[in-house]
Amino acid sequence: MSYSDELLFDNIDEPNLKSIEVYEQRGGYDELKRVLRELPPETVLNELQASGLRGRGGAGFAMGTKAGFLPKGDMDKYLCCNADESEPGTFKDRELMQKNPHQLIEGMIIASFAAGINKAFIYIRGEYEDQADVLEAAAKEAYDKGYLGENILGSGFGVSLVVHRGAGAYICGEETALLDSLEGKRGNPRLKPPFPANAGLFQGPTLINNVETLSNVAHITKMGGAKYAEIGTEKSTGTKLVSISGCVQKPGNYEIELGTPSRELLFDLAGGPLPGREFKAWFPGGSSSPVLTPAEFDLPYDFDSIAAAGSMLGSGAIIMIDDSVSMVDVALRTAKFYKHESCGKCTPCREGTSWTVKMLQRVEDGLATPMDLDIIESVCDQIMGNCLCVLGDAMAMPVSSMVKKFRPEFEAHIEAARLKRTPLDEATLADELNLAEMATSA
Amino acid sequence: MTREARRFEDTIPQLADTPVPDDLKAWIIDRMEMYPDKKSAIIPCLMAAQKTHGWLSPEAVDQVAAVMKLTPAQLVSVASFYDMFELEPSGNRTIYMCTNISCMLRGADAVMEELERQVGVKNGGVSEDGIFLRNFECLGACDIAPMASVDGHFVGPLTVEDAKTLVEDIRAGREVLAKKQLSRRPVAATLWQNGGRAEGYDVSEGGES
Ligand SMILES: Cc1cc2nc3c(=O)[nH]c(=O)nc-3n(C[C@H](O)[C@H](O)[C@H](O)COP(=O)(O)O)c2cc1C
Ligand code: SF4
Ligand code: FES
Numbered sequence: 201m202s203y204s205d206e207l208l209f210d211n212i213d214e215p216n217l218k219s220i221e222v223y224e225q226r227g228g229y230d231e232l233k234r235v236l237r238e239l240p241p242e243t244v245l246n247e248l249q250a251s252g253l254r255g256r257g258g259a260g261f262a263m264g265t266k267a268g269f270l271p272k273g274d275m276d277k278y279l280c281c282n283a284d285e286s287e288p289g290t291f292k293d294r295e296l297m298q299k300n301p302h303q304l305i306e307g308m309i310i311a312s313f314a315a316g317i318n319k320a321f322i323y324i325r326g327e328y329e330d331q332a333d334v335l336e337a338a339a340k341e342a343y344d345k346g347y348l349g350e351n352i353l354g355s356g357f358g359v360s361l362v363v364h365r366g367a368g369a370y371i372c373g374e375e376t377a378l379l380d381s382l383e384g385k386r387g388n389p390r391l392k393p394p395f396p397a398n399a400g401l402f403q404g405p406t407l408i409n410n411v412e413t414l415s416n417v418a419h420i421t422k423m424g425g426a427k428y429a430e431i432g433t434e435k436s437t438g439t440k441l442v443s444i445s446g447c448v449q450k451p452g453n454y455e456i457e458l459g460t461p462s463r464e465l466l467f468d469l470a471g472g473p474l475p476g477r478e479f480k481a482w483f484p485g486g487s488s489s490p491v492l493t494p495a496e497f498d499l500p501y502d503f504d505s506i507a508a509a510g511s512m513l514g515s516g517a518i519i520m521i522d523d524s525v526s527m528v529d530v531a532l533r534t535a536k537f538y539k540h541e542s543c544g545k546c547t548p549c550r551e552g553t554s555w556t557v558k559m560l561q562r563v564e565d566g567l568a569t570p571m572d573l574d575i576i577e578s579v580c581d582q583i584m585g586n587c588l589c590v591l592g593d594a595m596a597m598p599v600s601s602m603v604k605k606f607r608p609e610f611e612a613h614i615e616a617a618r619l620k621r622t623p624l625d626e627a628t629l630a631d632e633l634n635l636a637e638m639a640t641s642a
Numbered sequence: 643m644t645r646e647a648r649r650f651e652d653t654i655p656q657l658a659d660t661p662v663p664d665d666l667k668a669w670i671i672d673r674m675e676m677y678p679d680k681k682s683a684i685i686p687c688l689m690a691a692q693k694t695h696g697w698l699s700p701e702a703v704d705q706v707a708a709v710m711k712l713t714p715a716q717l718v719s720v721a722s723f724y725d726m727f728e729l730e731p732s733g734n735r736t737i738y739m740c741t742n743i744s745c746m747l748r749g750a751d752a753v754m755e756e757l758e759r760q761v762g763v764k765n766g767g768v769s770e771d772g773i774f775l776r777n778f779e780c781l782g783a784c785d786i787a788p789m790a791s792v793d794g795h796f797v798g799p800l801t802v803e804d805a806k807t808l809v810e811d812i813r814a815g816r817e818v819l820a821k822k823q824l825s826r827r828p829v830a831a832t833l834w835q836n837g838g839r840a841e842g843y844d845v846s847e848g849g850e851s
Pocket of ligand 2 (some may be wrong): 545
């Protein structure tokens with residue numbers, strides 16, 4: 201997709217686009233006015249469904265379908281925009297919110313209108329302080345102009361908006377943990393069902409969508425759902441913001457048409473590997489996606505193609521790993537993150553992530569045997585599918601993919617690290633490990 | 643680490659015996675009204691109190707509890723879940739150094755070591771002049787990896803030499819690494835078309851930082 205075809209990033213760096221003046225000069229909020237004047241909510245919902253827009257937060261569920269799950273009736277209904285963006289490698293929502301907050305707010309108002317929602321929240325991770333300031337200023341501007349609040353532009357429809365800051369916890373990106381956190385609790389995921397569409401925030405009907413998903417809404421109603429569906433592939437419609445980071449020359453967010461060959465993203469947009477290096481592995485959808493290898497560079501970058509290759513598109517975050525990096529380091533760093541972020545509610549996740557870290561540390565230190573690699577794989581197998589939310593899987597999937605696909609490298613590392621140890625070292629470390637294990641099992 | 647056991651009362655402190663700074667009190671009252679249930683305001687209000695007091699001291703927690711009419715025990719049980727709440731005394735300037743995957747791949751560990759040397763504390767420590775340094779999980783800015791958040795403002799990509807400048811800038815009360823502030827970075831396609839340079843932001847090779 202050429203630069204001029206951008207939707208979400210169209211004129212993204214225009215000076216002060218974040219202000220309502222500039223946004224309106226560029227036609228902003230015209231679509232909201234048209235929708236409220238001309239369209240009944242059902243038509244808007246139909247357009248969203250016809251667009252085929254799939255959620256951009258990780259799971260890829262059809263947005264229009266989810267909005268259609270909310271019951272009719274005049275009870276309080278809620279929209280929660282998920283701006284927790286904490287999956288390692290993901291940084292697209294940050295750029296959208298910081299540079300074009302009104303695109304998100306306009307999308308949220310139209311989505312609320314379609315689903316009969318009267319109370320909206322943006323749950324933004326606490327670390328995004330600058331971005332939350334921008335959103336708060338934008339929300340105030342939208343209130344002052346009468347785009348938020350009661351009886352918007354005399355239409356009889358009204359929705360409120362609160363920007364709510366989190367305080368640092370990856371798990372609060374999981375939609376039900378987000379709801380608990382927004383209710384002022386510890387962010388533990390809830391058992392589903394009931395699903396948020398029926399019993400979500402304050403037990404009321406709730407729609408939860410990602411920042412990028414909602415930022416698409418005004419574009420969809422404006423161009424029409426069918427027209428939007430022509431962008432991308434049949435089952436992965438539209439454009440996607442891809443966050444590319446790690447060992448590349450030109451890291452950053454790029455807006456692409458879904459279905460673009462991955463190679464184009466990695467080489468043409470991100471500039472390929474750093475001088476003198478070669479790519480070895482890549483996470484196609486955040487650090488929780490199983491790693492792929494250069495053999496898969498020709499995959500079209502869309503939900504189904506990446507899934508068919510045994511991984512996932514997730515949030516659209518590509519992390520590149522090159523030949524200067526040890527896969528053991530990557531696996532250990534990844535596992536440590538999920539161990540730290542496990543909320544501790546389910547045993548397989550809490551214990552499994554913790555033991556995987558210990559075993560990988562042993563691999564790193566040269567205290568493991570190849571049999572430990574089998575145990576790591578079996579622990580990962582036992583985590584998958586056995587937890588309340590998918591955080592446990594989010595560690596198990598990438599770690600087991602690394603051990604499987606790079607097993608010779610893991611084995612060589614164990615041997616090399618073992619040979620480097622002096623016998624004295626080994627005794628001390630073994631002692632330390634035993635002590636650490638005794639301490640945790642006590 | 644020795645940590646004194648702190649007990650948090652499970653009764654609501656009375657406003658009459660709990661002096662609360664006026665702005666904090668007004669802020670909490672406003673916040674509570676924004677939600678169908680006042681408890682939704684717990685996290686934002688604790689954060690406001692932390693900003694006022696530098697950390698969630700027992701007094702800070704009591705003040706929020708008194709205004710919100712909740713128990714300190716409930717507030718601390720929530721606070722202890724979240725990474726950004728400091729239940730131990732902290733500094734007045736904060737450096738979060740990201741050491742997650744994308745930053746690790748671009749040399750975050752070496753930058754962190756240098757920051758430790760420059761600030762003069764280990765991870766999690768507070769220097770005598772009040773700089774709090776800790777490593778952090780992915781901060782959502784891997785495009786400028788390796789990066790750090792200084793008092794909530796993101797800077798990067800950081801070289802080992804930048805670590806020294808960063809700390810000097812903090813100590814001198816200057817804007818930190820003025821040429822590497824994320825807020826001035828254009829979108830990737832534009833930035834790289836211009837060789838990594840933009841107005842007020844420069845990551846081109848040999849570019850000043
Ligand atoms: C552990 C975990 C973390 C998640 N983090 C995020 C996140 O930071 N942002 C996000 O939009 N979705 C995140 N999700 C996905 C949400 O649960 C949910 O599917 C999404 O917000 C729905 O919005 P969408 O349909 O627009 O993608 C996470 C899921 C899990 C299991
Ligand atoms: S899988 Fe992990 S993070 Fe998710 S609910 Fe269970 S313990 Fe918590
Ligand atoms: S890994 Fe450091 S900001 Fe994402």
